Amino acid sequence: AQSVTQLGSHVSVSEGALVLLRCNYSSSVPPYLFWYVQYPNQGLQLLLKYTSAATLVKGINGFEAEFKKSETSFHLTKPSAHMSDAAEYFCAVNPYNNNDMRFGAGTRLTVKP
Amino acid sequence: KAGVTQTPRYLIKTRGQQVTLSCSPISGHRSVSWYQQTPGQGLQFLFEYFSETQRNKGNFPGRFSGRQFSNSRSEMNVSTLELGDSALYLCASSSDGTGDNSPLHFGNGTRLTVT
Numbered sequence: 001a002q003s004v005t006q007l008g009s010h011v012s013v014s015e016g017a018l019v020l021l022r023c024n025y026s027s028s029v030p031p032y033l034f035w036y037v038q039y040p041n042q043g044l045q046l047l048l049k050y051t052s053a054a055t056l057v058k059g060i061n062g063f064e065a066e067f068k069k070s071e072t073s074f075h076l077t078k079p080s081a082h083m084s085d086a087a088e089y090f091c092a093v094n095p096y097n098n099n100d101m102r103f104g105a106g107t108r109l110t111v112k113p
Numbered sequence: 114k115a116g117v118t119q120t121p122r123y124l125i126k127t128r129g130q131q132v133t134l135s136c137s138p139i140s141g142h143r144s145v146s147w148y149q150q151t152p153g154q155g156l157q158f159l160f161e162y163f164s165e166t167q168r169n170k171g172n173f174p175g176r177f178s179g180r181q182f183s184n185s186r187s188e189m190n191v192s193t194l195e196l197g198d199s200a201l202y203l204c205a206s207s208s209d210g211t212g213d214n215s216p217l218h219f220g221n222g223t224r225l226t227v228t
Contacts, residue, residue, distance in 0.1 A: 034216070043117070043203055043219030090156065099146040099207060099217060100169050103156035 002031055002095035004074075006104035014112045019063075019078040021107045023091030026072065032094035033074045034101070035065055039087045047089075050074060061085070086111045114139060117220035119204050125226045131192040134223045138185050138206030144168075145187040146217065147179060150201040159202075162187055194227045201225075 007022040025031055032051055036044040048059025055067045065076045076089060091104040118137040126132050138145050146169075147159040158171040162181035179189045185206075191198055201224050205217035 036219075041221070043119075043205075043221045044217075045219070046216045049216055096169075098169055099144060099161045099205070100158045100171065101146075101148075101156075101217065102158075105155050 002026060002093050003102050004033075004091045004093045004104040006089075006091050006107050008107055009105065010108050010110065012110040012112060013081045015083055016080050019076070019081045019085065019109065021076040021089050021091075021109065023065075023074045023076065023104060024072050025074060025091075025093050033065075033067065034092040034094065035059065035063070035074075035076050036090045036092060036103075037061075037087045038090065038106075044090065047076070081109075081111045083111050083113065085109060117204055117206050117218055119202075119220035119223050121223060122221065123224050123226075125228065126194050128194055128196060128227055130194050131190065132194060132225060134189045134191075134202055134204075134225070136187045136189070136204030136206075136220060138187070138204075139218055142206035142208050142218070143185055144207045144209065144215070145181055145185065146205045146207075147187070147189050148203040148205065149173075150203055150222070151199075156203075159189070191225075196227050199225060199227045 004025045034049045035047040038044045048057045050067045058064045063078045088106045088108045090106050092101045120135045144163045146161040150156050161169040165181045176192045181187045201222045203222045205219045207215040209215045
């Protein structure tokens with residue numbers, strides 16, 4: 001079954017530094033891939049999605065992700081971290097093009113002043 | 114447009130009781146999905162309803178059930194509560210239920226504590 005693996009349960013960066021959150025997927029066909037963010041005591045908010053239209057996907061809040069088939073990766077990046085980016089980030093795959101999404105374990109991002 | 118609304122935000126129940134959680138989707142959305150989020154298991158898909166019919170179901174016991182009404186509002190019921198049912202229950206809606214062109218919009222969840 002298709003799944004995603006997020007490398008690193010915790011990532012800490014300084015304000016203004018590059019954010020890199022790693023996600024690898026297991027799939028033999030191009031999947032539907034997503035990144036969601038969850039702030040404390042809130043639900044998940046969609047950051048961006050990959051649906052094969054373009055390998056570099058731009059999302060909200062300055063985030064982007066690049067789909068690399070050769071590496072089966074879909075890493076999330078942001079050039080300059082802001083304090084408000086502190087949250088938990090989830091990579092997800094939609095294997096059957098329905099709403100049975102498979103989420104990674106999540107990466108908690110801490111931003112230091 | 115109002116977002117996905119889940120009520121109540123917090124619930125405390127005793128083992129053996131049953132509980133009903135409610136979800137109002139974004140206006141016009143016909144698909145409602147439910148997820149359970151726990152520290153140990155992460156986010157797990159419970160089921161999805163589309164036009165009042167359960168369309169997909171995750172790997173949860175029959176104690177977990179749901180329904181959807183004609184106005185797309187959905188309820189989730191858990192009977193004979195167990196301590197392990199303590200979790201954040203998230204509801205998500207989408208317009209037509211297909212993943213790529215109809216992303217999920219999540220509510221803020223109902224935090225259920227079973228004592």
